[in-house]
Amino acid sequence: MLFVGPRDLSHDLGVPGDLTAPAFTEAIEHVLAAGRRHGKACGLLVTDGAAAARRLEHGWTFVGIGSDSTLLAGAVTTEFGRASTVSKPRGGPGPPPQAARPAGSSLPKGGPGGWVPPEEKSQHRPSRTGTLP
Numbered sequence: 001m002l003f004v005g006p007r008d009l010s011h012d013l014g015v016p017g018d019l020t021a022p023a024f025t026e027a028i029e030h031v032l033a034a035g036r037r038h039g040k041a042c043g044l045l046v047t048d049g050a051a052a053a054r055r056l057e058h059g060w061t062f063v064g065i066g067s068d069s070t071l072l073a074g075a076v077t078t079e080f081g082r083a084s085t086v087s088k089p090r091g092g093p094g095p096p097p098q099a100a101r102p103a104g105s106s107l108p109k110g111g112p113g114g115w116v117p118p119e120e121k122s123q124h125r126p127s128r129t130g131t132l133p
Helices: 006-012 022-037 049-057 068-084 118-123
Strands: 002-004 042-046 062-065
Touching (some): 002 022, 022 042, 042 049, 049 062
Parallel strands (some): 002 042, 042 062
């Protein structure tokens, strides 16, 4: 079995992250051809289902869609986008709408990802996951 880690390979080839670079595309074609010649299964990581379908059509035996860090980052980005679309209450600054801090949340005010009132922000460290507008 041959398994290609595209990020690792692109770095080794001197084209970090450029999965369209000729050096990269030639290298994965070489891996696939060698695998076929020797009767080995060939697989690689891809970014999404459409890329997986393309690779399977080209003869790759198996594909992994995303990695733990890219899938987590995508999910967090999506959820921050959803949370930031909630309209702010009229009447100036104040706590965000209830949807931004779910009822029954086990997170304390100011805890990881918890809401901090504007007047208290200077007393807290910034969140590692970012802030909502």
